[in-house]
Amino acid sequence: MRIVAAGASGFLGQPLIARLRAAGHEVIQLVRRPATASGQLSWDPARPLRLPEDTDAVVNIGGAGVGDHRWSEAYKRELWTSRVQPTETIARAVAEQGVPVLLNGSAIGYYGDRGEEALPEDAAPGDEFLSRLAIAWEEAAEPARTAARVAILRTGLPFDRSGGMLKPLMLPFSLGLGGRFGDGRAWMPWISLSDWLRAVEFLLTGEVDGPVNLVGPTPATNADFARELAAVLHRPALLPIPRSPVRLAMGEFADEAYKSFKVIPAVLEQAGFVWEHPTIGAALRAAVKR
Numbered sequence: 001m002r003i004v005a006a007g008a009s010g011f012l013g014q015p016l017i018a019r020l021r022a023a024g025h026e027v028i029q030l031v032r033r034p035a036t037a038s039g040q041l042s043w044d045p046a047r048p049l050r051l052p053e054d055t056d057a058v059v060n061i062g063g064a065g066v067g068d069h070r071w072s073e074a075y076k077r078e079l080w081t082s083r084v085q086p087t088e089t090i091a092r093a094v095a096e097q098g099v100p101v102l103l104n105g106s107a108i109g110y111y112g113d114r115g116e117e118a119l120p121e122d123a124a125p126g127d128e129f130l131s132r133l134a135i136a137w138e139e140a141a142e143p144a145r146t147a148a149r150v151a152i153l154r155t156g157l158p159f160d161r162s163g164g165m166l167k168p169l170m171l172p173f174s175l176g177l178g179g180r181f182g183d184g185r186a187w188m189p190w191i192s193l194s195d196w197l198r199a200v201e202f203l204l205t206g207e208v209d210g211p212v213n214l215v216g217p218t219p220a221t222n223a224d225f226a227r228e229l230a231a232v233l234h235r236p237a238l239l240p241i242p243r244s245p246v247r248l249a250m251g252e253f254a255d256e257a258y259k260s261f262k263v264i265p266a267v268l269e270q271a272g273f274v275w276e277h278p279t280i281g282a283a284l285r286a287a288v289k290r
Contacts, residue, residue: 001204002055004041006030006090007062007105011163012155012196016059019197020204028052045086049093057101057204060090060141061153066107066130067165070251080133087140094144102148103203104141108156108189108215110134113259116187118219120266121154121211130256138211151203156189156215156263158196159287166229166287173229179239181246184223186260189215192283193290195275202273213265220280222257228281232288 008017008029020027028041030049035042043049051058063083069075087104094102111119112126125131138152159166172178191199191214199214220228230237246254265273277283
């Protein structure tokens with residue numbers, strides 16, 4: 001396949017490009033600077049995009065990092081515009097050029113903090129900032145449906161020691177200073193990085209349309225996460241982490257660590273996807289080993 005990838009320079013994008021190329025696909029990366037290699041295409045999300053001829057699919061996972069900075073009003077606007085405007089531009093190009101497949105990013109923040117409620121793909125959205133952001137991000141991809149099968153990647157928390165939420169926790173847990181967040185009862189929507197990559201490749205060549213929860217098949221709580229990571233590192237995890245000092249250090253974004261998302265990957269299960277790491281313990285062992 002000839003695949004165009006947007007937002008593919010980060011924690012998820014780089015290994016995704018490497019995996020797709022290793023599988024024999026031609027991957028052309030959209031870059032917001034002058035292209036410096038044959039596998040790159042320069043673009044400006046504020047201007048109309050012309051995709052390469054015979055593009056078979058577009059994967060769009062771009063956007064400023066949700067946890068990269070404190071949530072000032074200016075950074076919230078950047079989180080919004082860095083997702084919605086590029087997606088609108090890509091969706092128009094997909095529709096105009098008749099590209100048959102678009103995989104577009106989203107996140108489990110779509111559902112909001114829901115306690116013990118199970119959340120398959122047809123669950124209602126929440127009404128928090130990240131929920132509204134995910135809704136707008138997904139709606140921006142809708143124009144592509146006139147030509148394309150559009151799968152929406154509602155990504156959970158991919159585990160790998162090189163990035164994401166696991167990277168900053170490796171040091172305190174390695175020192176025996178890690179622990180659950182709050183009472184530990186909040187559900188954590190985890191997935192191994194390997195399974196996230198495999199799921200995206202699965203969706204590229206399958207028939208799935210609409211939202212897809214990219215999470216592991218066995219729900220786990222924050223306490224489960226703390227216990228399993230401590231076990232993998234052969235360290236105790238005895239100290240609960242209260243919300244107040246974390247919020248003082250990280251601002252509003254810190255609240256996300258204490259919210260509960262019992263997300264169920266119903267669409268992947270129905271489509272026959274098989275997880276390499278079906279439990280949070282297996283996912284963490286793979287993440288730390290890698």
